[in-house]
Amino acid sequence: MFSAGLSATLLALAFATPVAAAGDQANGQKLFKKCSACHSLEEGKKKVGPSLYKIFGATPGQVAKFRYSKGMTSYGATGVVWDEETLDAWLTKPKDLVKKTKMAFPGFKKEQDRADVIAYLKSLSE
C-alpha cells in the first residue's frame, strides 16, 4: 500500500536525522560537581563564575554584576542563546567557542557527559 510505504519512508527519515544524544538529568546533576566550584545555581549568587540560574535559554554574558570577558559579551551580542547546540560547543572546549574566555574549564571529552549536564541545566530552566 502507498500509505504504508510512505510512513516507512518518513520513519526512516526521522531516524536518519542526527539528533544530540539524549541527556540523563540525574547523571548531569552529579557531573555538575565539576562546575559548582565556580558556579552557583542560585539567582544572583556569584562565585568565580556567574550564577547559572536559569541559564538554559538565556543570552550569554547577561548575568548582572558579573564581569565577563570581552569575548563572552561579544558572543552574547551575536543573538545566540544557550541551548543544546551552543552549550554543547561551549562544554566541548570553552576556548574554542569564546576566544580568551575567563572560564578555566577544559571541557568534557565525552558527548554523553555534555548531554547529561545540558539536560540537567535545561530541567532547571523549565
Ligand code: HEC
Ligand atoms: C574554574 C572555574 C569554572 C569552572 C570549573 C566552570 N566554569 Fe563556567 N564559567 C566560569 C567563568 C569565569 C565564566 C565567565 C566566562 C567569561 O566571561 O568568559 C563562566 C561562564 C560559563 C557560562 C556562561 C554563563 C553566562 O552567563 O552566559 C556557562 C553556561 C558555564 N560557564 C557553564 C559551566 C558548566 C556547565 C561547567 C561545568 C561543566 C562550568 N561552567 C565550569 C568559570 C568556571
